[in-house]
Amino acid sequence: MAFAHTHAPEPWLSILIPVYNVSAYIGPCLDSVLAQSADDPGIELILLDDASRDDSWAQVEAYAARHPGKLRLLRHPDNRGLSAARNTLLTHATGRYVWFLDSDDMLLAGAVAGLRDIVHRHQPDLILCDYRLLDDTQPSQSRRKSRMQRTHTGPSRRCMDDPVTLLSGLLTCRQPHAWSKIAKRPLWAAAPFPEGRYFEDIAVLPSLLAVTRTWWHTATPWVAYRRHGSSILATLNEKKFHDLVLASELLQQGLSALPVAAHPKVAHALEYFQLRTFCNLAVQVKTLGPEFDRICRQSLQRIFPHGTRHAIAYCRRRGWWLRAWRAQRKLAQAGWLT
Template identity: 40%
Template sequence: MSDGSSHAVHARWLSVLVPVYRAEKYLLECVASVLGQGDDGVEVVLLDDASPDASGGIAAGLCRDHPGRVRLVSHASNAGLSAARNSLLAHAAGEYVWHLDADDIMLPGAIDGLRGVVECSSPDLVLCDFSVLRARSGLKHRLRGERHRCSFDGGARIVGTDRSRLVAGLMRMRCLQAWSKIARREVWRQAMFPHGRRLMQDVAVMPSLVAATRSFVHVDQPWVGYRRHAASAWSAPGEARLCEAVDSLRELKRGMAALGELDDEAAFAVDYYCLRTLGRLSARLSRRSGIADAVIAPAIAELFPSGMAPTLAACRARGWHLRALRLQMGLRARGS
């Protein structure tokens, strides 16, 4: 289903894609954060993924209230986040595409900042920073730098074409969320999300996004307000979801290796990211060792056939002795 008036495609330089599911508390604020930046060349495309709450009605009302700027598509039954994002990509009309979760917001000045980058250098991919939004934000959160979280470690406001630099910069900051990566529509359409995946979908598509990118720019400003919830899919992942996370790591590692010609620093950054993530998963499951043994240990054996020792040695060579020790302690019962 589709609603909203149609404008000429050439007038749309940016499509903001918002999957909608159980978002009745946040959807109005999310859409207002985009429309309030006053750019008629920006469309918001909402997808109602058969949400059981009032989100669908709110989305329909937004479409009626903002004809030509907000469009609504829908799924007949709930298909999940990956399928929703893929459907949204199929309906996007803008030259560039920006994924935005329905409970997050676009920060003031983001669209003007992006337009400036596009007009100046027209990169395939723009990487932006973000702020963490909490119901209660205290001193400890400010000290952690949650007002400005960097998404890329590899230089800012410089047009890059080096694939190894892109991969290393992404992996070092471990910020692989889709909403911090604005890309040309044809680039994002080559990075379709794995259907049915509920954990780490964004991680799985990174190799395809990198492969389709010829030029990129990192903007060292927070453009997205990411809402951190107390409860999430990570709160108590069961074996099925843990397997999905491992599947995403497998696709990340294999996909990056398949790119070819990555330098040693980029290859190490991918290995370290994968091993660190497995360590964090193992720590979350420390009280359920049966699940961890069934999933984590085989994953280490598959992703690191030579064992963890080479990656740990590379950590120590960089002076990361404490990081290497934490990895070794966290995974000592899972791999060798």
């Protein structure tokens, strides 16, 4: 007698959470996800322990025991970093869409329902969501007043297939992080994160956008992003400095290779993105010494062949007078105004 083989339906969404030393935050993160996904069999939730040294993973295991069959747990025997953790998680994901969520952040109410509606109605390759900033570095009164941050200039709430608008809107908002971009799994598979480096979200952006054909911006905050003292940007050491410069160069090379790179809107937006990045570096470079100043000057020559004043002039043409003034002041103080 022949027996028919039955297969579980493919999940429509994989939520992937790397975990490393987030004892104070993993509970609220999981609460926010499970509150919206526990009753949906079409969502798989996969977590990976990147060799945490605190009780983060013990908390995850306790959640898994309270929600049997809902959490899939993976482990790295040694700490390999965020990029490696995300890459491992992706190889185990089976959902049509993939959403990377950092374990110190949270999903806001209605996020999964909003995503589900867009996916079922329109099936875009890429969905961009806005977020709320929770700043733990500020006093409690300021922290309660969380700010909404846009990740794209729009248009919003409609399915688009215009790569010029996609790139220019993303670069102008300067929000490259992976957790605000929910994409079909093959798109993320085409954009593996560079292991052993910081600022991996910037480096993979060209690969992700190169395979995106349709996209949607929600103009709705779905993620609560937590900024705290141990965040990557809180202390820009030598390793992070090197990696940020490298990520900026990879972004320049990758986006410049795209067919729409020569479009004025894309070219100006990329120049603006890089201008803001090097303004941030200009503030830090004095604390790191002359070798890092030399590295930045070389990178500036490659990224701004027409000089940094050209990018500042674009800000003025857009009416961004204060941004232009701040950029000119920071670059002049570092001796990078060319």
